[in-house]
Amino acid sequence: MPADPPPIPxxxxxxxxxxxxxxxxxxxxxxAESGVPTFRDAPxxxxxxxxxSELANPxxxxxxxxxxxxxxxxxxxxxxxxxxxxxxxxxAELERWLExxxxxxxxxxxNVDRLxxxxxxxxxxxxxGDLWRWRCVDCGDEGEDRRVPFPEVPVRCDRCGGLKRPxxxxxxxxxxxxxxxxxxxxxxxxxxxxxxxxxxxxxxxxSFIHAARSAGxxxxxxxxxxxxxxxxxxxxxxxxxxxxxPALLSRLRGD
Ligand code: OAD
Numbered sequence: 232m233p234a235d236p237p238p239i240p241x242x243x244x245x246x247x248x249x250x251x252x253x254x255x256x257x258x259x260x261x262x263a264e265s266g267v268p269t270f271r272d273a274p275x276x277x278x279x280x281x282x283x284s285e286l287a288n289p290x291x292x293x294x295x296x297x298x299x300x301x302x303x304x305x306x307x308x309x310x311x312x313x314x315x316x317x318x319x320x321x322x323a324e325l326e327r328w329l330e331x332x333x334x335x336x337x338x339x340x341x342n343v344d345r346l347x348x349x350x351x352x353x354x355x356x357x358x359x360g361d362l363w364r365w366r367c368v369d370c371g372d373e374g375e376d377r378r379v380p381f382p383e384v385p386v387r388c389d390r391c392g393g394l395k396r397p398x399x400x401x402x403x404x405x406x407x408x409x410x411x412x413x414x415x416x417x418x419x420x421x422x423x424x425x426x427x428x429x430x431x432x433x434x435x436x437x438s439f440i441h442a443a444r445s446a447g448x449x450x451x452x453x454x455x456x457x458x459x460x461x462x463x464x465x466x467x468x469x470x471x472x473x474x475x476x477p478a479l480l481s482r483l484r485g486d
Contacts, residue, residue: 250422260428264473319350321476337417369393
């Protein structure tokens with residue numbers, strides 16, 4: 232039987248009850264309990280077996296579109312069989328709980344699996360794009376493609392016959408300007424900031440905590456492991472988000 236989640240500090244409950252705005256940053260760890268592989272921490276993590284410089288970048292796609300597409304299609308197949316876990320659902324409930332009290336909630340995710348949307352979260356900012364959207368590198372035609380697996384790789388554009396790439400941010404590429412703007416606004420105005428399930432090593436998300444703390448926010452980290460920001464947060468909650476977040480919502484509901 233997994234260990235009980237750590238107790239939720241009363242001070243955190245008080246901070247949430249008096250908050251008018253909450254910003255949450257999530258990483259691959261929030262989807263780990265759904266069965267989606269993380270990048271760095273587990274022995275079977277994605278980066279343990281693949282070198283991102285060989286796959287997740289524009290040059291790799293130009294060099295070998297078939298290999299890169301096959302890798303992303305493998306990830307699509309893994310994600311297609313996964314659903315949101317109690318941590319995703321708790322974040323969707325936190326959004327509803329805040330908005331019912333006239334508060335603002337922004338979910339900044341590095342994940343490309345759309346599991347926050349599947350759990351019912353609505354104000355989701357996809358910092359690193361969406362693995363289900365594919366874009367033609369020639370004519371720019373873009374759309375959601377849920378065919379799993381792809382019938383052929385690489386994927387060809389129906390409109391112009393060009394190659395289609397995943398709608399995710401690759402190494403060396405800038406994050407979508409709209410997403411960065413939304414993140415900046417949320418971080419500058421939040422009273423409580425959560426970092427959930429991220430190793431806090433990839434910029435700019437790894438520095439979001441500094442913007443939030445500069446705005447005077449109370450900072451929370453939910454992660455079974457220590458990260459470079461653990462020493463900076465007010466409330467380090469050590470454990471899996473799929474257990475800690477539901478426990479937090481249970482306290483907020485007054486269960
Ligand atoms: P990582 O794989 O780097 O880190 C996953 C984090 O989740 C680790 O700190 C784990 O300790 C933690 N974790 C594991 N299981 C957890 C659980 N059940 N509950 C809570 N936390 C758990 O993934 P990210 O930090 O998301 O970027 O990686 C950031 C970015 O690096 C990704 O978005 C991707 C990658 O390159 C792009 O693709 C652009």
